[in-house]
Amino acid sequence: MFSKIVTTIAFLVISTISLNASNFNKEAEKDRLEMIKYFEAKFEDAAKNQARFFPYSDAQELETKYEKNLKFLDFNIGSYAYAKDAKFQYDELKEMPPYEDAIEKGEELYTKPFLNGNSLQTCFPDLTIAGTFPYYDEKTKKMVSLTSAINDCLRSNGEKEWGTRKGSMAEFQAYFLNESKEAGKIFDIKIESQAQKDAYERGKEYYYTQRGYLKLACSNCHVDGAGKRVRNEILSPLVGQVTHFPVYRLKWDEIGTLERRISGCVVDQGQVPPKDESQEMIELLYFLAYMSNGLPVDGPDVRK
Ligand code: HEC
Structure with missing residues (x-):
């Protein structure tokens, strides 16, 4: 009798744990799928979607310089997925990869x-x-x-x-x-406990928090802004943003890590970046990596 109760309790405890384990990533998974849907809609046809996504862009440019009908996997090469001219230069660089x-x-x-x-x-x-x-x-x-x-x-x-x-x-x-x-591996980030869920949430919050005197969040440039032109660059999308690091960057004239690249963006926001091995930085990386779940590991790569 006693052992039967113990077994039943053990069964209940274990099944609750496994139920929760499969649930901790529920919100994150929703975020990821929504983000993919957003980018696929945006880059189905940039010119056709001008009113909704690119109100200030040049219609002619959207029609002639942007790749159409992009799907999830295409975003693994960042802005080169849609920016035709930049993709042309990228393909040339890849013939003799500097990395x-x-x-x-x-x-x-x-x-x-x-x-x-x-x-x-x-x-x-x-x-x-x-x-x-x-x-x-x-x-x-x-x-x-x-x-x-x-x-x-x-x-x-x-x-x-x-x-x-x-x-x-x-x-x-x-x-x-x-x-x-x-080895043909894909990004496969897990969120399997409350602590991991909290870490994901903090990383996400960092990404969406407006900073500096310009009040810019990462998301302003890499979600809403993805596909828009900043100076001479077309902004990359959140999905697929970290799958190809480290990168050989022409501007650096050497290979560098993801932390180096991100810190550059934070400095441009007018802020002091978190230390590379700090929990704050790693939680941001965790959020970014989760948003690339399902995409092939693709590093190293080359960037302007
Ligand atoms: C003012 C706009 C702006 C903001 C804000 C910004 N970035 Fe960027 N970021 C850029 C530009 C421009 C580039 C170079 C073009 C590109 O690949 O998007 C870039 C590149 C990157 C890249 C490299 C993409 C690649 O394919 O190699 C990553 C990763 C990145 N940003 C992450 C972030 C993160 C994380 C934040 C917030 C902490 C952030 N950025 C904030 C403008 C911005």
């Missing part, structure tokens, strides 16, 4: 022994998991990004941590991402 060198350097770093005999390979035996970062570490109760995981590995082995913007960090990530890409 090949970084991938090779990253491969050397992977097996280079630390002083204690371990290596990055000890911490990352499987390099096909790039699309699962950031994730929530149940033990430390902290969000972990690819960048913080790499530096945690170095620190815990008594090595000096790397700068989070370029050099070895960006090179090793280039190799890591490339291995995941070649």
